[in-house]
Amino acid sequence: MINQILFLFGLYGFGVYFGLIFKRQIPCAFIGVTGFLWGTLFWVVGGIFFKIVSIPYTPVSMIGFFIILAVVFSIIHIKMNTWQLSRSELTYLLLMAIAFILVLVIASIFNLSVGSTDSIANIFLGRRIAYEGHSEAFFQELSLLGVYLPQLQSASIFLGDDYLYAAQPAFAYTFFLIYLYLSHQVIGNLFSDKRVALALTFLTGLVLFSTYYMVWQVFYIHNNMISAVYLFVAVSTFWLASIEDKYSWMIFALLGLMGFSLARIETPIFALIFLVIVISFDQFSYRIRLISILPYLFILSISL
Amino acid sequence: MKSIIFLIVLSIVIIHTTILRNKVWIRFGTMLFPLILVVNIIYNFYSFDQINKAKEWQLQRLPSNELIDLIEMMPTPIKTPWIYPLIGEYYHGRTLSIPLNLLDPLDLSLELLQSQGRLAYVKTIEHDKKLTEHEVEMFLRMKYVELYLENGETYHFITEEMGPNSPLLILKHERQIFIIPEDLLLESEVNP
Numbered sequence: 001m002i003n004q005i006l007f008l009f010g011l012y013g014f015g016v017y018f019g020l021i022f023k024r025q026i027p028c029a030f031i032g033v034t035g036f037l038w039g040t041l042f043w044v045v046g047g048i049f050f051k052i053v054s055i056p057y058t059p060v061s062m063i064g065f066f067i068i069l070a071v072v073f074s075i076i077h078i079k080m081n082t083w084q085l086s087r088s089e090l091t092y093l094l095l096m097a098i099a100f101i102l103v104l105v106i107a108s109i110f111n112l113s114v115g116s117t118d119s120i121a122n123i124f125l126g127r128r129i130a131y132e133g134h135s136e137a138f139f140q141e142l143s144l145l146g147v148y149l150p151q152l153q154s155a156s157i158f159l160g161d162d163y164l165y166a167a168q169p170a171f172a173y174t175f176f177l178i179y180l181y182l183s184h185q186v187i188g189n190l191f192s193d194k195r196v197a198l199a200l201t202f203l204t205g206l207v208l209f210s211t212y213y214m215v216w217q218v219f220y221i222h223n224n225m226i227s228a229v230y231l232f233v234a235v236s237t238f239w240l241a242s243i244e245d246k247y248s249w250m251i252f253a254l255l256g257l258m259g260f261s262l263a264r265i266e267t268p269i270f271a272l273i274f275l276v277i278v279i280s281f282d283q284f285s286y287r288i289r290l291i292s293i294l295p296y297l298f299i300l301s302i303s304l
Numbered sequence: 305m306k307s308i309i310f311l312i313v314l315s316i317v318i319i320h321t322t323i324l325r326n327k328v329w330i331r332f333g334t335m336l337f338p339l340i341l342v343v344n345i346i347y348n349f350y351s352f353d354q355i356n357k358a359k360e361w362q363l364q365r366l367p368s369n370e371l372i373d374l375i376e377m378m379p380t381p382i383k384t385p386w387i388y389p390l391i392g393e394y395y396h397g398r399t400l401s402i403p404l405n406l407l408d409p410l411d412l413s414l415e416l417l418q419s420q421g422r423l424a425y426v427k428t429i430e431h432d433k434k435l436t437e438h439e440v441e442m443f444l445r446m447k448y449v450e451l452y453l454e455n456g457e458t459y460h461f462i463t464e465e466m467g468p469n470s471p472l473l474i475l476k477h478e479r480q481i482f483i484i485p486e487d488l489l490l491e492s493e494v495n496p
Contacts, residue, residue, distance in 0.1 A: 001369060111366045115374045117383065123371065124389045131392075131422060162371035162393075196334055203341040210348035212355045216363060221374075
């Protein structure tokens, strides 16, 4: 249980560390809320990368992959002078980290996980990745499921757990916070009175997350919640990129779209439709659009 | 009745729109909409337990964080292909013997047992021993994990402590299938 909490918290921390590269343009609130999404995305993309370059998928190789990424991010941080945090930023990030670890601990102690045929298929497929690597038989089974959840669940073998039971609640918690953050941005644009905007944000958030089906999805081991949260982030951050005229939002929009595309087998089709809108959007220069889109298309094409 | 309620609500909206003109949306956004949301939240909390109890897939705390508990809490029975990885969870690296006469009725693949079941060796044997009711009762007194398959059969993975290298044997009695270490079987025959 401890291993799982530390692993998921480590992914969250890594995601925050990555997000802080953009802290000059992106609010720290957004970075602190979405860290888990980027950390897990790096884990999944790392696993796919190892398959492509035929490196065995082991805990050592994954740790090596994350160390290399951390070094790259550190160089960028030093170069851009983004490694220094103000007292308020540090306090906020620490509070977010404590809240996140609390969610993981509670989800691990009170395991309310719900499983279906798909859940078990995803868990078993994940365990097979860890045992056998990405074999041909594995890819045949994967043709019915997305790669994201099995790849993430495969970490359970390295951790000595049967499956990742705290991951779904962590995604749901992230979704709840992102929903509050981004809907506040949207509602704030519609209402001049900040109190009304804040009240409506919380009320709509509570309506959504008190609905039975939504609560059920918090514990349901499936790719539904994962694809939903990435799509929500992709669409919202693209909208923010357009209204705030900040290029950095585009990076998060494309990362969100990447997570969405890897979550289910049919999602790349919807993602490509969304991408057409992004490409046709001429607010940013052609060069910026190309830089944003090419890494996404590259990873998507090699993972398909 | 519904049509009357609809007409009343529509009339109120039209009257408000006429009297308040542009202010109607501000009033709606700041007063009526939050009220609707609060009612919705109260209803969600109030109805949660009832919906949960009525559902087949209920939210309930699992007895442990083990995979078997997640599987057992599922309302749907287990599919035969899941047996392979589950064998791997309990008997990883062991040798398994399957009586030839059981291979077809159990619909098991030797190849998948070895690969997905992560067994060291899988072999077929000539074994036509019929389990007695007494033996079945004795097996069921041992430590085991029970799995109900969608075809109505039940697998019993005997997990009673025995020599870690003891070969395993699959035995069937009516709709019950037992995977049992051979040492335990021999012991039960010596000390019935």
